[in-house]
Amino acid sequence: xxxxxxxxxxxxxxxxxxxxxxxxxxxxxxxxxxxxxxxxxxxxxxxxxxxxxxxxxxxxxxxxxxxxxxxxxxxxxxxxxxxxxxxxxxxxxxxxxxxxxxxxxxxxxxxxxxxxxxxxxxxxxxx
Amino acid sequence: xxxxxxxxxxxxxxxxxxxxxxxxxxxxxxxxxxxxxxxxxxxxxxxxxxxxxxxxxxxxxxxxxxxxxxxxxxxxxxxxxxxxxxxxxxxxxxxxxxxxxxxxxxxxxxxxxxxxxxxxxxxxxxxxxxxxxxxxxxxxxxxxxxxxxxxxxxxxxxxxxxxxxxxxxxxxxxxxxxxxxxxxxxxxxxxxxxxxxxxxxxxxxxxxxxxxxxxxxxxxxxxxxxxxxxxxxxxxxxxxxxxxxxxxxxxxxxxxxxxxxxxxxxxxxxxxxxxxxxxxxxxxxxxxxxxxxxxxxxxxxxxxxxxxxxxxxxxxxxxxxxxxxxxxxxxxxxxxxxxxxxxxxxxxxxxxxxxxxxxxxxxxxxxxxxxxxxxxxxxxxxxxxxxxxxxxxxxxxxxxxxxxxxxxxxxxxxxxxxxxxxxxxxxxxxxxxxxxxxxxxxxxxxxxxxxxxxxxxxxxxxxxxxxxxxxxxxxxxxxxxxxxxxxxxxxxxx
Numbered sequence: 015x016x017x018x019x020x021x022x023x024x025x026x027x028x029x030x031x032x033x034x035x036x037x038x039x040x041x042x043x044x045x046x047x048x049x050x051x052x053x054x055x056x057x058x059x060x061x062x063x064x065x066x067x068x069x070x071x072x073x074x075x076x077x078x079x080x081x082x083x084x085x086x087x088x089x090x091x092x093x094x095x096x097x098x099x100x101x102x103x104x105x106x107x108x109x110x111x112x113x114x115x116x117x118x119x120x121x122x123x124x125x126x127x128x129x130x131x132x133x134x135x136x137x138x139x140x141x
Numbered sequence: 142x143x144x145x146x147x148x149x150x151x152x153x154x155x156x157x158x159x160x161x162x163x164x165x166x167x168x169x170x171x172x173x174x175x176x177x178x179x180x181x182x183x184x185x186x187x188x189x190x191x192x193x194x195x196x197x198x199x200x201x202x203x204x205x206x207x208x209x210x211x212x213x214x215x216x217x218x219x220x221x222x223x224x225x226x227x228x229x230x231x232x233x234x235x236x237x238x239x240x241x242x243x244x245x246x247x248x249x250x251x252x253x254x255x256x257x258x259x260x261x262x263x264x265x266x267x268x269x270x271x272x273x274x275x276x277x278x279x280x281x282x283x284x285x286x287x288x289x290x291x292x293x294x295x296x297x298x299x300x301x302x303x304x305x306x307x308x309x310x311x312x313x314x315x316x317x318x319x320x321x322x323x324x325x326x327x328x329x330x331x332x333x334x335x336x337x338x339x340x341x342x343x344x345x346x347x348x349x350x351x352x353x354x355x356x357x358x359x360x361x362x363x364x365x366x367x368x369x370x371x372x373x374x375x376x377x378x379x380x381x382x383x384x385x386x387x388x389x390x391x392x393x394x395x396x397x398x399x400x401x402x403x404x405x406x407x408x409x410x411x412x413x414x415x416x417x418x419x420x421x422x423x424x425x426x427x428x429x430x431x432x433x434x435x436x437x438x439x440x441x442x443x444x445x446x447x448x449x450x451x452x453x454x455x456x457x458x459x460x461x462x463x464x465x466x467x468x469x470x471x472x473x474x475x476x477x478x479x480x481x482x483x484x485x486x487x488x489x490x491x492x493x494x495x496x497x498x499x500x501x502x503x504x505x506x507x508x509x510x511x512x513x514x515x516x517x518x519x520x521x522x523x524x525x526x527x528x529x530x531x532x533x534x535x536x537x538x539x540x541x542x543x544x545x546x547x548x549x550x551x552x553x554x555x556x557x558x559x560x561x562x563x564x565x566x567x568x569x570x571x572x573x574x575x576x577x578x579x580x581x582x583x584x585x586x587x588x589x590x591x592x593x594x595x596x597x598x599x600x601x602x603x604x605x606x607x608x609x610x611x612x613x614x615x616x617x618x619x620x621x622x623x624x625x626x627x628x629x630x631x632x633x634x635x
Contacts, residue, residue, distance in 0.1 A: 037555035
């Protein structure tokens with residue numbers, strides 16, 4: 015059972031009578047819930063797993079707001095799966111964006127020094 | 142004592158220093174970037190001065206802006222916190238030139254200790270050995286390979302101007318050297334503006350044990366015992382504790398004496414930390430000098446709780462010319478303290494740093510628990526800065542009591558809006574090897590799978606029910622109906 019106590023606080027009572035406080039809030043269609051050290055995000059608008067969906071768009075974009083540190087490929091270049099395409103940097107950490115599959119680079123959509131956002135593909139990959 | 146002190150930092154450490162100033166009757170001046178105009182440190186200080194745009198290179202790393210802020214507000218001293226300009230001799234020099242007191246070691250000491258190569262030479266002079274290593278004759282790939290071959294694989298590539306593990310690479314064999322060196326140089330250049338590398342032997346399962354040191358301008362140097370910081374991920378510390386379970390009284394005595402010898406040789410003043418790698422446990426263990434962190438450490442509260450001291454008060458007093466508030470004889474360790482660092486990062490996505498708004502943020506109030514934080518509810522976590530949100534520091538009479546208190550605090554510490562490592566910290570604190578004290582610097586990586594699979598209650602059904610309540614509430618708000626949505630939701634059964 016779930017009871018709102020106000021100010022984002024809830025009481026959760028399990029079937030065997032154990033109770034825990036939970037904290038929750040909503041942004042857009044997503045509800046963020048914290049119970050017992052665990053954080054859960056419930057978002058009916060995003061029914062698939064929040065992990066990389068396997069599409070090129072997800073794989074070829076920075077997973078966080080970041081600065082482009084290096085671009086290792088150019089248009090027309092053939093790349094194989096796992097090959098390093100772009101290096102981005104955020105919060106003092108370098109992160110490699112690698113080819114999710116073998117293909118040819120159609121275009122490069124970023125330049126060194128540019129601040130890029132998640133969801134924005136850094137390169138386009140032809141099949 | 143100073144009348145007014147400028148704090149050249151942001152986040153939790155800026156708040157920590159601002160509060161210490163207030164406790165001593167000293168006025169504080171905060172500096173902030175455009176991203177931080179409403180950040181807690183900018184709001185909490187007695188005065189706040191804008192020093193530039195969000196990127197650190199244009200604000201918190203600009204020596205001239207910091208000095209100008211101090212001058213314009215009539216501050217007499219500058220506390221650099223950690224990170225940013227704290228160990229950059231340029232700020233210490235500029236303070237000296239501007240007639241300001243730099244709350245830290247003299248610039249010449251920062252220069253020596255800032256070079257890991259010079260620091261190793263200094264430690265050797267003090268009779269303290271470093272991990273076997275080699276400074277390559279030149280910075281060419283060939284010279285690095287020769288140095289690596291002489292030291293023997295596996296090796297660590299380290300930036301000479303480094304810190305915090307940035308740009309540090311473990312290389313298993315000669316084949317991986319060139320690629321690792323290229324990446325280490327790039328990261329070192331970006332972070333420190335210097336891509337000089339050196340080679341060190343990588344030990345098997347060493348512990349990271351460091352000693353807090355403190356020197357004053359009256360010739361006194363003391364140590365305030367050890368902190369063990371073996372739980373690290375990618376050389377970033379996650380959990381720190383004091384005392385270290387690996388130390389016997391005799392070994393503690395030897396390591397403390399070695400740390401004091403290094404500090405004395407360096408002419409060290411104010412708070413600092415001598416880092417060691419510990420090979421083995423007990424009286425026969427060997428320890429190797431790593432480096433000196435010439436500043437207050439992130440994990441300083443662990444020492445404060447166990448030794449019953451206030452290191453920031455002492456920093457201010459010593460910088461103002463007072464003698465150390467304690468002698469070695471006054472100091473003792475009592476009980477056990479454990480610190481867990483809460484980061485805005487997603488353990489399920491390779492611990493990627495997260496940015497965004499803290500939609501809900503509530504700190505627990507529990508016995509024996511101290512929380513040092515630099516964020517607030519509705520505050521923005523920026524991509525520009527370190528993802529450290531706060532530190533949960535728990536004290537207990539025993540290690541297990543401290544551990545249980547840290548766990549309870551994290552279980553009641555809701556942070557919503559950005560992903561955090563809270564669940565991951567709980568898995569670490571609960572892992573059999575941490576409970577047994579059987580830890581080393583490779584534990585987090587070697588136990589990654591076990592930690593990720595740690596048995597936890599599945600709260601997804603409860604979360605779904607709460608989400609339904611929230612959704613009904615927002616629908617209710619939109620339609621402005623007076624119906625009570627709670628009564629129509631029914632009971633959730635888990």
